[in-house]
Amino acid sequence: MAANETTVKVDGVTKSFGEFTAVTELSLNARAGRVFGLIGPNGAGKTTTIRMIVNITAPDSGTILLFGRRIDPSLQDRIGYLPEERGLYKKMRVADQLRFFAEIKNMRGKQVETKIDEWLARVKLSDWKQKRSMELSKGMQQKIQFITAVIHDPDILILDEPFSGLDPVNVELMKEIVLDLKRAGKTIIFSTHQMEVAEKICDDICLLNRSRKVFEGSLREIKSSFGRNSVAVRCEGGDGVLDDPALVSKLVRHVDEDQALLAPGADAQTLLKRLLDAGAVIGKFEMVEPSLNDIFITKVTEPA
């Protein structure tokens, strides 16, 4: 797959279940060699969108093209899917289990065994190859589930909340694997409602809210379009200043510093001057980019 080539194209897709509309007029493009973040609160329509891409359910209207073709069973084999609702056959041995998931994607022969060994080594579970999955810890099971999605070397990898429930060491390990796959030219669609995770891993973002797309674009573009209107402050005294709504539209207090989102029309210089005038001792005063979380909350709470 040539990098940057559009591999997943969703065009004007609507899907409803009875009265309830899960996805409205959604269009998006995911490209090879990039991580595409599908983000949004619970119930925004992320999972329904993904299910339409992997052909579990069909859109009511609109089209979905993978590699420029409408989905069919042979294309399904080029997708790896790790759903949010996932599990393993409890009594099956890890190796048998992985072999089954590879074969169900039409992968045959010796390469299956090679891949099983490679991936188990990669996630540091080689010693567990002959264990039944019910003997594995939850974190281990999650890593095996991840392998089931990638064992057949798919061109498109769709991960729905892949890191939930993993400890930081394993999150780091999995993140490395995802980035390696991206460098290998795979298209990765990454769905999450954890903004900090999306911020660290995604190249492109599509924000969904209440069945509709709020915005789509590269993470860089989105952040710069929001401008540097956020200030990280650590100071003693002058508390009343930060609470002034004419200056600060939103204040988030952390343990070691506060984060102030400037009110429209206010600027950082004024804020600093007011703090000094109020007799505050400044430990830190730094202009920062808005976090994805801030953008998300701003966008979601914005009147449509």
Added chain:
Amino acid sequence: MKKFLTVVRREYIQRVRAKMFIVSTVLLPAVMSLFIAVPAIIVSIETPPMRVAVVDQTGRMYSQLRQALFNDQQESETQNTNTGGPRTPPRRSFSRFVLEEVKADNQSLDQIRANLDHRMSARDLDGYVILPPDFLSSGQAEFSTRNPGELFAPRVLQSAINRAAREQRLIDANVDSKTRQELFKPVELQSVKAGAASREANTNASFALVFAIGFIMYLAILMYGQIILGAVIEEKETRIAEILFSSVRPFTLMMGKLVGVSLVALTQLTIWGIAFSVFALYGVGVLASQGMPTTIPNLPFSHYIYFGLFFLLGYFIYGTIYALVGSMVTTAQEGGQLAMPIILILVVSFYLFWPVSRAPDSPFSFWVSMIPFTAPVAMLVRIVTQTPPFWQIALSLAIGFSTVLVIMWAAARIYRVGMLMYGKRASIPEAIRWARQA
């Protein structure tokens, strides 16, 4: 197709490897053999022959009686060798006799009695028979034994004395030996099926065979229906369904599971069948030695093919019901209750045995042999009574197996929509709506 085989293979191997499968497969024949073998061994314990003295005051009976008893024993032994099966215990081992004639020799009957009683208490003798001088006309004889609780010996002895007396009376009436043999020649009564191709079809044995097939079908459905149900629910409970549905069609998955479990059932039934035939060989020998008819009814080969096909039809029709129920519920317990009323139809279809066998070509029989849920039993009854035209058999099979596919198709749709709908249990109207939904 490859994916279908992958699903079938996983289902089959995982189940056949499971401890439960191995234990239940081995345990049933083991328990069965225990039930069959233990009584057989106990019965076959050799007892010494019964020593009986005969006081023949008629002077003509002793040799006849000896002959009659001797024939009995010979007969049972020749039959054993004829069946060629494993050596069966001699059936009359508990009533073998050693006879001894006691001559009156001028002693009074009381003296003889006292003498014999004495020998009995000395365990020199087990019993004695007194045939009084007027025995041939009065038919009154006397049997004294050390062990009046012995049930079989007096009966065997009585029947032998009876035959001996009959024989002697005929000799006394100057009937020659050839006529005597002809007089006692047994008759044979054979039920013969009317019709062009029929030879000596044994209708009773055919019915027994159909009933046996129906019964095995019923047992197989009871045993494996729950397993099919569990297999269908497995991916819901383990939350694998969504991963699978991104790779294989729900219908392929459902059919794969049904076929996989059915192959497991076939494996187990075959193992049991082989074990059973081993016992049966032994059992046939025992039955044959007691003069029971044990031959397999002589039926056209095509009938055996029909038996196989309708057995499969019955199994799959009801097996798919369990799959359908499995697609609607979230736990196996719920499913078992939901499937039960449908299995009752199978029990009811057994009662069709009688009306259909009385009028195999009535419109009623025709229709019940076309309805998929009653066809397996009804059509088999028709085939062994008045074989219907081929097109009817073919039509019944075609309707039946199409129904299986339709049920599986509906089950697959309900399963998929159910999974998309927050994984809740479907009510019947909902299930119907889901099956119709794209």
